[in-house]
Every structure is written in structure tokens, then in C-alpha cells.
Amino acid sequence: MNTIYDDTDFFNAYATMARSQKGLEAAGEWHQLKLLFPNLKGKSVLDLGCGYGWHCRYCVQKGAFKVLGIDASAKMIEQARKRNFDQAIEYKVCSIQNYAFPKNFWDFVISNLALHYVEDLEDIFEKIHGTLKPGGTFVLNIEHPVFTAGIDQDWTYGEDKKPKHWPIDNYFFSGPRQTHFLGSAVTKYHHTLTQILMGLIDNHFNLDAVIEARPPESMLYIASMKDELRRPMMLLVRATKKH
Structure with missing residues (x-):
């Protein structure tokens, strides 16, 4: 599978990030994201874009009896198996788009910082709805539309080299955006706030919570x-499958 996370230089740079080295407590959004998790005792969990597997292990610690973490990156899955192994967790190299999404199978689906690499959100939302059991919960953390619409996803800097403004452009034109992340050229997909939230509503989810991470x-x-207080970087949503 062709993923930037399997590029050696990019992956090595990613490994130096605080959230890579220290896990969930080093993630600035974790104090808000964890409050969106449902009661996981005796539940089954699907993690879409599991990365190092931090959320998989957390779910087991909270009582989940079965967890599947998928990621398109073989390097990520290798690290997940090393860092966050548990008998209740299965890790699999598989892209979100290629996962089978068995019908009415999972109690809880989580996707953290992965869906901005997906072009067709509507399709994925429909598949997530189908794979959840009635009343199941979907929690996602996606890069905020203000962030993905940012020009080169970077600040405008003043003469003093300090961030001056966060410029955005072509907000209502969804689609691929080329940016630089960790020293590499990366393709992400911009989706408007309407596309994200109405995409969930149109696919028969109830919105339980919408939070701009800080x-x-x-x-x-x-x-x-x-500087993260000057513009939103992440959008957190909890949604429930209608019966």
C-alpha cells in the first residue's frame, strides 16, 4: 500500500513527536477526546487508522473484550504490535477504504487523525454506520476544516519569524490539498464543516457532541x-447509530 507513513524519513520524523514517544497523555486533544468514549466494558472496538495502537490499548484497559486496529502503514502496525500488544487486540495492515466493514458487528468505532487522508467521507460514514450495531458509537478526530483550508497549512510569519496570521483559502472547494508535514510533501483532503457533520446526519447518525479541540x-x-488557541486544528465528534 502506498502511504507516506511507510517512507523511512517521514516515519523517523513522526517517531520524534511527543505523542509518538509518550502516548495519549502527550496529545493536546486527549483530555477532551477521552470524554467522548462510551462505556467499553464487554464491548468490541474497531480503530480506523490505529497508528501506534495507543487507543486500542486504552480501550482494552477500559474493559473492551475485542479490539481490531487497522492501518495502511506496515511500519505503524509493526510499532503497534511492539508498543501496545495485548491478547485482546488484533492489528492488521489495511487501509480504511479497503476494510470489509462487516454488518452490525462492532459496538464502538474510533478514528483518530486519519479521515483527512480519505477523499470520500460519505462512503466511509455509510460503511461505519453499517458495521456498527444498533445504538453503537462512532468517535472521530479529524483535522478541522479551518486547518485543512489553511494555505500550505502553515502560518504567515512576521519579520520577527513569529506566527502572525493563519491564512485560509478556497474553503468551499473540497478535495486534495498539498502540504508539507514533518519535512515531506503530503496529500490530505479538505472537507468543509457542513460535509463532515451533515455527512454523519445524512448517514443516519445522531450527533451527541461536537468539540473544537484546544x-x-x-x-x-x-x-x-x-498558538493552538489562535485557530482550531482538530474537530472531535461523537455520533450514535440510530436504531
Whole structure:
């Protein structure tokens, strides 16, 4: 599978990030995301784009009896098996688009920072709805449309080299956006807020929570975290499959 996360230089750069080294507690959005998780005792969980498997292990710790983590990157799955192994967790190299999505199978589906690599969100939302059991929960964290519509997904800098503004353009034109991330050229997909939220509603989900992620006070000593209060970077949503 062709994924930037299997490029050696990119993957090595990703491995230096705080969330890669320290896990969930180093993720600025985790204090809000974890509140969206349902009661997982005795539940089955599908993690779409599981990365290192941090969320998979958390779900097991919270009582899930079966967890499947899929990721298109073989390097990610290799790390997940090393770092977050558990007998209740299965890891599989598979893209979100190519997963079979068995009908009425999972109690909980989570996708964290993966769906902005997917072009056809409507198709994936429909498949997630189908694979959830009636009343099942879907929690997603996707890059915020203000972020994905950012020009080169970067700030405009002043003469002092400090961030001045976050410029956005072509907001209502969804589709591929070329950007630079961790020193590499990366293709992501921009989706408007309407496309994300109405995509869920149109595919028979109830919206339980919509949150624009912001870092906790405890992380504001980190210079880059203060800038995260100047524009939203991530959008967190909890949705429930209608019976």
C-alpha cells in the first residue's frame, strides 16, 4: 500500500513527536477526546487508522473484550504490535477504504487523525454506520476544516519569524490539498464543516457532541501549544447509530 507513513524519513520524523514517544497523555486533544468514549466494558472496538495502537490499548484497559486496529502503514502496525500488544487486540495492515466493514458487528468505532487522508467521507460514514450495531458509537478526530483550508497549512510569519496570521483559502472547494508535514510533501483532503457533520446526519447518525479541540492549561507552557488557541486544528465528534 502506498502511504507516506511507510517512507523511512517521514516515519523517523513522526517517531520524534511527543505523542509518538509518550502516548495519549502527550496529545493536546486527549483530555477532551477521552470524554467522548462510551462505556467499553464487554464491548468490541474497531480503530480506523490505529497508528501506534495507543487507543486500542486504552480501550482494552477500559474493559473492551475485542479490539481490531487497522492501518495502511506496515511500519505503524509493526510499532503497534511492539508498543501496545495485548491478547485482546488484533492489528492488521489495511487501509480504511479497503476494510470489509462487516454488518452490525462492532459496538464502538474510533478514528483518530486519519479521515483527512480519505477523499470520500460519505462512503466511509455509510460503511461505519453499517458495521456498527444498533445504538453503537462512532468517535472521530479529524483535522478541522479551518486547518485543512489553511494555505500550505502553515502560518504567515512576521519579520520577527513569529506566527502572525493563519491564512485560509478556497474553503468551499473540497478535495486534495498539498502540504508539507514533518519535512515531506503530503496529500490530505479538505472537507468543509457542513460535509463532515451533515455527512454523519445524512448517514443516519445522531450527533451527541461536537468539540473544537484546544490544549489543556497544563500544556500551555509549550510555546507551540499557545498558538493552538489562535485557530482550531482538530474537530472531535461523537455520533450514535440510530436504531
